[in-house]
Amino acid sequence: MVAKVLMKDLLIGLRRTFYYFFTKPITVQYPKEKLQPFPRFRGFIRLVKDEEDKFKCIACMQCARVCPAQCISLKGEGKGKERHPVEFNIDFSRCIFCGFCVEVCPVNALEFTSFYEGAQYDLDWLKFDIDKLTQDYKKWERTFKK
Amino acid sequence: MWHDIGLALLRIIVVFAVALLFVAYLTYLERKVIGHMQVRMGPMRVGPHGLLQPIADGLKLFFKEDIVPYESYKLTFYFAPLLCLVCALILFAVVPIDRNFMITRLNIGLLYILSIASVGVMGIILAGWASGSKYSLLGGLRSAAQMFSYEIFLGFSLIGPLMIAGSLDLVKIVEAQKVPLIVYQPVAFVIYLIAALGEINRTPFDLPEAESELVAGFHTEYSGMKFAYFFLAEYANLLIVSAIATIVFLAGWKGPILPGWMWFLIKMFIFVYFFIWVRATFPRYRYDQFMRIGWKIMLPVVLANIVVTGIVMMLV
Amino acid sequence: MAVKEEQQFKELLAKGTSLGKVDQDLMRETIKTQDLWINMGPQHPSTHGVLRLILSLQGERIVDTEVVIGYLHRGTEKLAEARTYHQIIPLTDRLDYLASPNMNFGYVLAVEKLMGIEVPERAEYIRVLMAELGRISSHLLWLATHALDIGAMTVFLYCFREREMILDLFEMATGGRLTTTYYRIGGVAYDLPEGFLDKVEEFCEIFPSRVKDYDDLLYANRIWLSRTVNIAKIDAETAIALGLSGPSLRGSGVNWDLRRNQPYSVYDKLDFEVAVFDGCDVYARYLVRRKEMLESCKIVKQCVEYLKKTEGPVMAKVPKVIKPPAGEVYMATEAPKGELGYYIVSDGSTKPYRLKIRTPSFANLMSLPEMCKGHLVADVIAAIGSIDIVLGEVDR
Numbered sequence: 001m002v003a004k005v006l007m008k009d010l011l012i013g014l015r016r017t018f019y020y021f022f023t024k025p026i027t028v029q030y031p032k033e034k035l036q037p038f039p040r041f042r043g044f045i046r047l048v049k050d051e052e053d054k055f056k057c058i059a060c061m062q063c064a065r066v067c068p069a070q071c072i073s074l075k076g077e078g079k080g081k082e083r084h085p086v087e088f089n090i091d092f093s094r095c096i097f098c099g100f101c102v103e104v105c106p107v108n109a110l111e112f113t114s115f116y117e118g119a120q121y122d123l124d125w126l127k128f129d130i131d132k133l134t135q136d137y138k139k140w141e142r143t144f145k146k
Numbered sequence: 147m148w149h150d151i152g153l154a155l156l157r158i159i160v161v162f163a164v165a166l167l168f169v170a171y172l173t174y175l176e177r178k179v180i181g182h183m184q185v186r187m188g189p190m191r192v193g194p195h196g197l198l199q200p201i202a203d204g205l206k207l208f209f210k211e212d213i214v215p216y217e218s219y220k221l222t223f224y225f226a227p228l229l230c231l232v233c234a235l236i237l238f239a240v241v242p243i244d245r246n247f248m249i250t251r252l253n254i255g256l257l258y259i260l261s262i263a264s265v266g267v268m269g270i271i272l273a274g275w276a277s278g279s280k281y282s283l284l285g286g287l288r289s290a291a292q293m294f295s296y297e298i299f300l301g302f303s304l305i306g307p308l309m310i311a312g313s314l315d316l317v318k319i320v321e322a323q324k325v326p327l328i329v330y331q332p333v334a335f336v337i338y339l340i341a342a343l344g345e346i347n348r349t350p351f352d353l354p355e356a357e358s359e360l361v362a363g364f365h366t367e368y369s370g371m372k373f374a375y376f377f378l379a380e381y382a383n384l385l386i387v388s389a390i391a392t393i394v395f396l397a398g399w400k401g402p403i404l405p406g407w408m409w410f411l412i413k414m415f416i417f418v419y420f421f422i423w424v425r426a427t428f429p430r431y432r433y434d435q436f437m438r439i440g441w442k443i444m445l446p447v448v449l450a451n452i453v454v455t456g457i458v459m460m461l462v
Numbered sequence: 463m464a465v466k467e468e469q470q471f472k473e474l475l476a477k478g479t480s481l482g483k484v485d486q487d488l489m490r491e492t493i494k495t496q497d498l499w500i501n502m503g504p505q506h507p508s509t510h511g512v513l514r515l516i517l518s519l520q521g522e523r524i525v526d527t528e529v530v531i532g533y534l535h536r537g538t539e540k541l542a543e544a545r546t547y548h549q550i551i552p553l554t555d556r557l558d559y560l561a562s563p564n565m566n567f568g569y570v571l572a573v574e575k576l577m578g579i580e581v582p583e584r585a586e587y588i589r590v591l592m593a594e595l596g597r598i599s600s601h602l603l604w605l606a607t608h609a610l611d612i613g614a615m616t617v618f619l620y621c622f623r624e625r626e627m628i629l630d631l632f633e634m635a636t637g638g639r640l641t642t643t644y645y646r647i648g649g650v651a652y653d654l655p656e657g658f659l660d661k662v663e664e665f666c667e668i669f670p671s672r673v674k675d676y677d678d679l680l681y682a683n684r685i686w687l688s689r690t691v692n693i694a695k696i697d698a699e700t701a702i703a704l705g706l707s708g709p710s711l712r713g714s715g716v717n718w719d720l721r722r723n724q725p726y727s728v729y730d731k732l733d734f735e736v737a738v739f740d741g742c743d744v745y746a747r748y749l750v751r752r753k754e755m756l757e758s759c760k761i762v763k764q765c766v767e768y769l770k771k772t773e774g775p776v777m778a779k780v781p782k783v784i785k786p787p788a789g790e791v792y793m794a795t796e797a798p799k800g801e802l803g804y805y806i807v808s809d810g811s812t813k814p815y816r817l818k819i820r821t822p823s824f825a826n827l828m829s830l831p832e833m834c835k836g837h838l839v840a841d842v843i844a845a846i847g848s849i850d851i852v853l854g855e856v857d858r
Contacts, residue, residue: 009682013427016678017183017616026623027187038630040655042637068549098552098643103651112637184619280500284522284839349613350685359840361507429685430613432840433522 031142037114042097044115045090047133048108056109059085063101063110069094072101088133092118092126113137157249158239165238169381170200176422183426207377210370217278218367226276227368227375230269233262234382241389242317244399244406255316256308259390260301263345266379267293273376274364285363288353288433295440296344296351302448303337306455307394320398328395333451335395337444339420342387344440346380348421350428351436388417497525500839504533508611508843511853513827515842522838527831531824534857542817547573547647547784550817555641557821558855561600563592563632564797566645571726572793572804573647576786584769585649585776586728591662591765592635592644594758598669599628600798600850601709601751601758608748608847609680612689617679624672627665634658647784649777659766666763670756680748690745694833694845697742704832705825708800709754710849713747715740720796734761744848751850785812799823799850823855 028035037043048056059076071094075087102110115137120126174189174196181188189196214223240255242248252258267289274286308314310330311322328335344351353363360366365376392398392413399406401413431439497518503509512533518525538557542550554569555562567589574581606621629639635658636644636651644651680686696706701714711718719736721729737753739746788810794803800822807816826849833845 004684007684009684010428013679013683014423016675017423017427020185020620021179021183023185025182025187026185026626027190029187029190038634038637038655040635040637040652041633066548068545068552096552096641097638098555098641099637099651100548100552100643180616184616185623186619280498352613359508359843426616427679428614429609429680429683429689430840431685432689432838434838435688 037116041112041114041116042099043113044092044118044137045095045102045110045133046113046135046137047088047130048111049134055084056107057085057088057105058083058107058109060106062104062106066100066104068098068100069096071095085130088130090128090133092128093123115141117142154249157247161238161243161249162235165235165382165385166378168385169378170204172381172384172418173203173377174200175418176425179419179422180426183423204374207374208371212370212372213367215278215367219276219278222272222276223367224372226269226273227372227379228269229272230266230379231375231382233266233269234379234386237262237382237386240316241386242320242393242398243410245317247407248317251315251317253313253315256304256314256319256390256394259386260297260304263383263386264294264297266383267297269379270364273368277364277367279367281360281362282364282366285360285366288360289347289364291437292344292347292351292353292433295437296341299337299341299440299444299448300345302445302452303334303341304390304394306331306334306448306451309452309455309459311394316393316398320393320400323397323400326395326397331395331451331455333447335391337448337451338391338395340444341440342391343421343424344436346383346387346421348384349425350431352430353433353436384418384421385414388414388421391417502842503530508607509846510607510851513846513851513853513856515830515846517834517839517842519839522840524834524837524839524842527834527842529827529830531827531853531856534853536854536858538858539817539819542814544813546812547786547814550814551645551647552641552643554819555643556854557819557858558600558797558799558802558823558852559640560603560852561596561798562638562640562642563589563596563644564600564795564802566643567593567727568793568795568797568802568804570645570647571795572791572806573784573786575793576789576791576806576808577647577784579648579778579780581649581778582775583728584772584774585778587765587768588650588654588776589645590727590729590732591762591769592632592642592650594761594765595628595631595662597758597798598755598762599625601755602628604751604798604847604850605676605748608844608850609676611843611847612686614679614683614686617676620672620675620679624669627668631658631661631665634661646777646780648780649775653776654769659770662762662766666759666766669759673752673756676752681752687745689840689844690748690848691741691743693744693841694837694848695742696829696833698740700832701742701829704829706800706829706849707825708796708798708822708850709737709750710747710800710826710829712736712738713750713848714742715746720794720801724794726793726795732761732764734758744844747848747850783812785810794820797822799852799855800826819858821855821858823849823851823853824858827851827856 050056059074061074061076064072064074071091073087073089074085076083077086078084099112102112117140118126177199178188189199192198192202214220237259239249240252240258242251270289270293271286274282274289277283307327308319310327311319313319313322347353365373368376392410396413398413399410401409497520500517500519501514502517503514504512509515514530514533516528516530536556538553542553545553551566551569554565557565602621602625606618606625609617632642633639635654636642696714698714698716701711702716706714707718715738717736717738720726721734722736734757737750737757739749741749786808788808790805790807792803792805794801796802801820802822803820805818805820806814809815829849830845834842837845
């Protein structure tokens, strides 16, 4: 009864917020500061080339088949060991970043990058062809210097 | 004579300019304080530590398209926010910031504030009704009931201190306080704070605009500068309520060492901080519960307070 | 009032008053009273997405509530018929996007039951660990938004702070923050990364103290109590009849938790308490979820203990092309929101013939009209919050 009249329950709450008033905020001020994603992070996908600047991809079509969003399309050329892709498109406006394509690839020709800033004004920008898929994604990362 | 008018105008300009600046930066203060209580930072982008944020907000609202709903009652719809703002701002006319610094000294200053504040409520009711939206209407109805009844408790809670001070003149009230009246009137003080929260519709009593129930209540349909008027009025009211609490309960400008106006501002901002703090902490009451608290708990308590004050004064 | 009616009314009024007295019958005919209809949603700050309610009010008192759903319909069940069994996993992620591990869990269990796959124990423990983390994160988001609806906005950010920690854990182990897609038919996609278990342990250490933060602001707060106690009551019998499940059902005093009543995976080896409170109101549902968060934290700790000790495969031997035998299966699991059931009809091909998902939010939402009857508008908000719906799951 005394506690109720003195509004103890309310004062506890006030104490809690007052305590946090003096603690350090947890805000990360994007884009001034950015968090580094974990190594497994499923960002945009890129095509890997080996040391001789050749595609690892053997155009086996497994990634296109496994993709639930059906956003991968590719064309291969050559037979046996010579087989390599001539066309490779990933439509990131459809991609759901489930990672099945990377998982299924028998030669690890696809890999995840930590690039995630895919909000674009231009839809066509998200339709990656074979050239764009092999570029260094770092250059698209947004920076905000002050 | 011209000298007097000039001086009066100067005072008006200074007080209103400072008041409007304070009101604008009060939004900034609120966002910052609540932000830090919620382990985040509040506005940080515009200017260093977001200091220019209120100005950016004001500019944005100023240049925003003014939307008037088809179903609204046009004249009232335009008139309501103005009424709100004007009523809030002219309250500053009698607030004594220092012993000699005020626009005008009224011998019924407190009565003036209470009565003008209740006219301001009309703006909200009219806005709710004129919007032609059901949510706004509910907000307007809620505010009608809430603010009229809380005016009563607000007035009653000030009667105890007034009996001790023996005047309605705000300057005399301050001068009558050798010791701040909060010492003699703690109950009235608590009731005043609660009633003030209800009067200026802030959490936990922000029922007329309860954003998660009525979207934004009476100002759901308002945009642009008209919305800004409501916003300014709300924060101006917050300042006024804090100023009255300072004057009546904390002995206004009185205090050692520092100049009077500074003491006044410090005390006032203690109250402002408290109101913001409360907003960051508590959930919202339901409308009927709020009325029940008012009429069933606060009214008897505040009446008892007056009676006890009277008896003690007679005996002493 | 329509313009025409208004005109008519004015004419009648003129006629009535010109005779010297108001014709009462005529007046009664034209001035009708009717309930105030309010359209709440689909764009409303506290209908948790795109739920639409049509409320009939008398004053602010609810006479009737009509729930209109379908604004987030994406045809998951139909889509599933055109996907292989593996490709459905990302679809299930997007049902209840606040607890995607739990959504995956039910689906993969259903397929495994259909095919009779034995899953390695380590994989099972990883699954349970992830599912319980998902449960905590879902409940945290529930508490955040529920408190915000009732006006306590600080709890919102405190909850999000802890949810962020869980999402970081998800990101570390699975690569996704919201749609984890971690479970596979026969196990999980990959083993836990190094240092993950320590981080989980760290979280489990911190979490109970953080629950105390929320308690300070809500648990005994008189405003919170007056907004939740005896609001939106639904007794045990009605709750069962309406098909309520999960914390909403346990808030009505029914001791029913699929993790214990029909144990799946390794839940029978874990020690945990089922949270049951018999207040039948919003506050009881709050207490249930609050306790469940702490219980889940306990389960997570046990899983960590096991996983630290053991090593082994995380994937069973599963054929590359999943082709379950013809037949049908129903598998129900305890998702954060209630009973989540997957009913799969297989015709022996690589794609399911039919996938029916019994989502908890959908069934729970149907109790809303019953809960709101006779309450005020403000209580509708509390009621919606207390049954914890996710529209992605309601509309599928």
